[in-house]
Amino acid sequence: MLKLQEIALIVIALCLLTACQSSTKQSQVPPSAPADFTVACAKIEPLPEGANLGDLIEFSVDTVTAYKECAARQLKLSEWAELVAPTKPMDSAHAAGKAEALAFHF
16 A cells, blocks of 8 residues: 555655646637628718808718717727727636627617
């Protein structure tokens, strides 16, 4: 029967062997961004010559609407990018909340 010291040495040796295992993670290709997040912003055409006040108001409303839509997509894209490749450490509860918030916007 093995002595207590021999058992202890075997256990220590086994523990040391597990420390030699590779701890590197295989790199994963990050998922692609959702398609609606990467749509290019609409090109704003110049106000046509001879436009009246009504045309100017319509042009202004269309321009502001296009900007808001583009800004919303860019915000979603930046939130998605931060979730996929965080620039600062994030605890798991915060990451789960971010993922849930982004899922709501889909």
